[in-house]
Amino acid sequence: MSDVLLTAAGEDPRHGLRAVCAVRELADRLEHLQVERARGLGWSWQEIADALGVTKQAVHKKYGRRI
Structure with missing residues (x-):
């Protein structure tokens, strides 16, 4: 195990x-x-959501305006 880990x-919890x-x-x-x-490669919001294990609505809400 590395020193960082x-x-x-x-x-020390800090x-x-x-x-x-x-x-x-x-x-x-x-x-x-x-x-x-993924969006740049033409992936749909549903494909991204499936890959992340979340709903399409969740991923679109988080990134829809940012990307």
Whole structure:
């Protein structure tokens, strides 16, 4: 296990919670990038929703105006 993971899973909740925030932010950015890429390739909102495991309405609400 890497030092970063050991620190994040360690005794100090501050480190673990900071790691959770960083992972959440990274996941959000990656999701946005991939949704944008999928739309650029002509994917429907339903196809994107299926890939993300959410409803079409949820993904369109989150990204419809941004992309």
